[in-house]
Amino acid sequence: MGIYFGTDGVRGLANRELTPNLAFQLGRAGAYCLAREHQRPTIVIGKDSRLSGDMLESALAAGICSVGADVIRLGVIPTPGVAYLTRHMGAQAGVVISASHNPMEDNGIKFFGSTGFKLPDAMEDEIEEIITSGKELPSPVGKDVGRIKYQHQAGAIYIDYLKKTLGSDLSGLKIVVDCAHGAASHIAPVILKDLGAEVIPLFNHPTGSNINDGCGSTHPEQLMAAVKDHGAHLGIAHDGDADRMLAVDEKGALVDGDRIMVICAIDLFQKEKLPGNRIVVTVMSNLGLHLALKKIGIDVLETKVGDRYVLEKMLETGTIIGGEQSGHVIFSDYNTTGDGIATALQLLKVMTETGKPLSELAAQMELLPQLLVNVRVKSKDGWEVNPGIQAAIEQGKKSLEGRGRILVRPSGTEPLIRVMAEGPEEQELKEIVHGIVDVIKKELD
DSSP states (O other), rough: OOSSEBBBEEEEEEETTOHHHHHHHHHHHHHHHHHHTSSSSSSEEOOOOOOOHHHHHHHHHHHHHTTEEEEEEEEOOHHHHHHHHHHHHHHEEEEEETTTSSSSEEEEEHHHHEEEBBBBHHHHHHHHHHHHOOOOOOOOOOGGSOOEOTTTTTHHHHHHHHHHHHSSOTTTEEEEOTTTTTTTTTTTHHHHHHTTTTEEEESSOOOOTTTTTSSSOOOHHHHHHHHHHOOOSSSEEEEEEOOOOEEEEEOEEEEEEHHHHHHHHHHHHHTTOOOGGEEETTTSSOOHHHHHHHHHTOOEEEOOHHHHHHHHHHHHHHHEEEOOSOOEETTTTTSSOOOOOHHHHHHHHHHHHOOHHHHHTTTTTTOEEEEEEEEOOOEEEEEEEEHHHHHHHHHHHHHHHOOOOOEEOOOOOOOOEEEEEEEEEEHHHHHHHHHHHHHHHHHHH
């Protein structure tokens, strides 16, 4: 991980850490690295609904144009929509301005290559090196300066593509969809209605300052209540840039990314359409997922946390389903990154074809007790070699030996240390996790 790039692009407090000047430099360096072999390259830019997006987009586009590349602005659109449109439009690169599920004050910049895949570490390192070294880049003049164009039909193109991935209609289903006041607001409800569902949209009026505010996949409580109040068949929760999706069953219970992957993987396995009979998950996935899939003969491959590592393992092994418990699920047949709307459609496809309610499908996986606590710290530096923290972790592992597991890791995008424990007894997990949390607070606060 470099100075600017974390596990998911460049992120920070907009106008303080992620400044227009840095966006301009990222535009120049990114365009140079990604499009230097083309005479007149084109780079598409999309963004979520947060207020700082306009400011950063203008600076980023100026930087791209300053090295002779053209920009096509897509407007507010889900992150996976940018990945798809980069390929669909034959662009040399794509850029997303979004901080995903983070508060509106934050923002981020993430690059895609011409194939729609996120950049490898080596390319991010090169972009950083150009910025930090002050390397002189081409600065064309006259007619060779880049131009900015607009694709006003970007959302419609993406909507049409997603509808084709379903292969059936949703007539008779009542669906509540929480758009997090984000990029899904004018896309997800349209798709579901066009496919025949009765749709009750929630949090679909972005103002620039209300994205992820008490709503979306990180705050599903109101969606859970709404599903029961409306007698809906299910609820769908997206995050700010709609690359994630969690579900709520007809009883108001949350169905996380692990259970969604289990439902879809088992369905494809039974149809003999799951290559290699395997899926890819991170070390954060619940042990119940492993047990449910192992029982019927599906292998589970593990990676460290981060969708980029999930995708790397999927490409390496030819796996078509992978993802995270958080609802960031990748169906490689449909997109090159996590796509919350595509994931929702694949889940709905299983429901319509089997005729089973979501609660019954979710019951294929027994959820083992798991506790995750995020500890906000002043700095994450040195946590992994801190004697007090390591002693607390080892003590917890010893307590759970042979019956569960403990995972402690830093967030790649926020000043947080995540402490997770899994085992048979919930009270025991609380004691172990909070013991570790107390030590982290003492040592790093």
